[in-house]
Amino acid sequence: MVYPIQTKEAVIKKVLMGGKPHHEIASEAGIGRSTLTYWLKNHKKNGIENLTDKEKRPQDWSVEQRLNALMETGAMPEGERVSWCRKKGIFSHHLEQWKKDILSLLTPNKASLRVKGTARLKKENAALKKELNRKDKALAETAALLVLKKKANFIWGDPRDD
Structure with missing residues (x-):
């Protein structure tokens, strides 16, 4: 504990x-x-x-600590960086992963752009469906009125014929 x-x-x-x-x-x-x-x-x-000063696992490091570690080891040669990592209880691949994570936060990635584009397309799709539904109802109403007019003309005759 x-x-x-x-x-x-x-x-x-x-x-x-x-x-x-x-x-x-x-x-x-x-x-x-x-x-x-x-x-x-x-x-x-x-x-x-x-x-x-209990030895921490790599996943226990805070974002600030990770960033400090990256800044501290950024200019080190590979051998020195491995030695530094060994003292801190991590591996050099952890530093590489942390670097990728931080860079992904700083640059908009394709996935987030895709999500934004997808959201915009979904909104546009919903608006188009709503408009199509409205036009379908109007068309159905017009067709029903046309049928009723033809039936009325058939039953009572065309008023223009008189």
Whole structure:
């Protein structure tokens, strides 16, 4: 489980104050005794600022961190970049993928243009269908009136014949 840095700091401060035994503080905070021991060991070794220096997976990197990594490694030769990646716990192909992702956000891609074009075409298609439906109804009404006129002329005769 990943605990917020504020929780870690608060628990370590309680332990360092020395008011209660470690197991009581751990149970109050809802953490395991081994977790508290690990935090204390890290604190004694590296200080409070390194509580968050847990090795992250590539997908856990924020967009800002990815962009910073790309800027930092952009001018590096390949060997140096691989060494940098190894220290950070990622591979160079992650950098390449992040670069592609950021570039795709900056440039309009064909898919998004296609979606916009498709939306416009769908709207136009709907308008044309609506107009066609209106004209079909008008044509049907005209045909019905013509049929009624012919029937009336047949039954009562054509008024122009008189």
